[in-house]
Amino acid sequence: MVLQNLQQTQLQLLQHEKMSALGNLVAGVAHEINNPLGFIASNLQPAIDYVNDLFKLIDLYQTKIPETELDIADEIAAIDLDYVREDLPKLINSMKLGVERISYISTSLRTFSRSDKDYKVPFDIHEGIDSTILILKHRLKASEDRPEIKIIKEYGNLPQIECFPGQLNQVFMNILANAIDALEDSNQGRSFAEISAQLNQITVKTESSEDGQSVLIRIRDNGIGMTDQLKQKIFEHFFTTKGVGKGTGLGLAIAHQIVIEEHEGALTVNSTLSKGTEFVITLPVKVTASKSVQKIMVKSGE
Structure with a gap:
């Protein structure tokens, strides 16, 4: 009985140290992820607003100056402006979904590594x-x-x-x-x-x-x-x-x-x-x- 109790105590100490080290590592990774993640997340909406403003400005130019110079028309064709106008918001929304996914991962890491109280x-x-x-x-x-x-x-x-x-x-x-x-x-x-x-x-x-x-x-x-x-x-x-x-x-x-x-x-x-x-x-x-x-x-x- 004494030997069994000793084995259980040793087992508890060993596993506690193992999980403590893992928890500290996971919590540290989650913390490091949060800093750049917060920066990206807070700037995505302003980026979307800026893109929409630029598209509005381009629309205004095209309304006021319907006949564009040849070199400008060539550049519009080269970059495929219509495609950019359609795809850029989708691209930014994909980035937003990616940030949300990383945020979920970070939250899950913190949930897994949380320290127990007494x-x-x-x-x-x-x-x-x-x-x-x-x-x-x-x-x-x-x-x-x-x-x-x-x-x-x-x-x-x-x-x-x-x-x-x-x-x-x-x-x-x-x-x-x-x-x-x-x-x-x-x-x-x-x-x-x-x-x-x-x-x-x-x-x-x-x-x-x-x-x-x-x-x-x-x-x-x-x-x-x-x-x-x-x-x-x-x-x-x-x-x-x-x-x-x-x-x-x-x-x-x-x-x-x-x-x-x-x-x-x-x-x-x-x-x-x-x-x-x-x-x-x-x-x-x-x-x-x-x-x-x-x-x-x-x-x-x-």
Whole structure:
């Protein structure tokens, strides 16, 4: 028992340092993005106004001086003024959409890397899942060996829950990364055409419990699945099916510990060999009063 407690403490310290370093890196990147992003965003509308003013001036010139000099007419034809007039606003609007997209990415990075307080706070589960998917997007893209891994979201109408958002984002990261690994393992020995015929996909479904006291997050892949023996060991510390250097056996054990011990929830796995795996996270909407008081007393040293 003492050895198990020591292992759990070491595990917590190791993962805390790892996630702290990752969080600082991601938060720093998001901060650096915001400065030039704000500059571009604030100047796009004035640029649109200036372009419209110039077009109005050109229209006025053409009205007042309908017969243009030959060299001016040649230049108008060379630059294809009518096309520029039509395409330039579209070009600027595309830039505006790009800025909005980067802004969304920056916000998602900040959501993922947010630091937890000493107490649970209200949190939108969907924001956490979306920010985690964004972080993993590079692993979902198509490659020479396979098409893109499709993410299917089936979000229910969830209330905000009291939790440690940073820790839950870590749970989502570990489970989603594990699902991607499972899909990549299932692709071994299959051609691009074979994988395309049965696309890799991960379904994320959320719903409230019937009594409204908890929320359920189901993360399901259509990968290789696992045996009953493997399911019994999946949450054990340092247990991994990955090769040397590819896994520590800590990710799912940490996710289990965060859900069970820190959030008074449940984390279960359903799987059928060759048909895929589903992880089900159950979280209470509100922390129990007794647990909350105990946390505060421990943190305050009483």
